[in-house]
Amino acid sequence: MPGKLRYYLLSGFIGFLITFAVSAGNNLFMTSFIRGLISFAVWFLLAFTASWMLGFLKEMPGDHVPVQEAGPAAEEGKGGNLDLLTPDESEQLNDLLKPAPSASEVEQFAPLNPPKLVKTPDDKDPEELVKVVRHLTEE
Numbered sequence: 001m002p003g004k005l006r007y008y009l010l011s012g013f014i015g016f017l018i019t020f021a022v023s024a025g026n027n028l029f030m031t032s033f034i035r036g037l038i039s040f041a042v043w044f045l046l047a048f049t050a051s052w053m054l055g056f057l058k059e060m061p062g063d064h065v066p067v068q069e070a071g072p073a074a075e076e077g078k079g080g081n082l083d084l085l086t087p088d089e090s091e092q093l094n095d096l097l098k099p100a101p102s103a104s105e106v107e108q109f110a111p112l113n114p115p116k117l118v119k120t121p122d123d124k125d126p127e128e129l130v131k132v133v134r135h136l137t138e139e
Contacts, residue, residue, distance in 0.1 A: 008047045015043030 019039035023032040 004051060008044050008051070011047035012040040012044035016040040 016036040021038035022034045
């Protein structure tokens with residue numbers, strides 16, 4: 001712990017120096033000093049918290065796995081090996097390199113002719129359609 005405490009104090013002191021140097025140009029000495037002390041406390045706590053969290057994460061996998069969910073034999077080898085082999089894709093590459101089918105096998109292009117979705121019935125009175133258009137253009 002004394003070795004770690006040095007790092008916490010060093011982190012806090014660096015935070016103090018940075019804050020004091022930035023604040024000293026625009027504020028009184030006492031204001032800059034108080035802000036530096038606050039920064040020292042914050043950086044000290046951040047370093048302590050980060051160290052505690054890293055220590056907690058190091059211990060986590062072995063200590064917090066319930067034995068009821070998975071037996072010890074199933075958990076022992078998990079995460080120990082990393083498979084860096086890529087699957088064999090030679091068949092897909094060969095399919096891409098094959099020549100395209102001949103023109104006789106390919107269907108000829110035909111443009112799409114979709115049916116019209118809106119049709120105006122022929123029995124509508126033209127004067128009524130004009131009234132509707134005038135009404136819609138006024139608003």
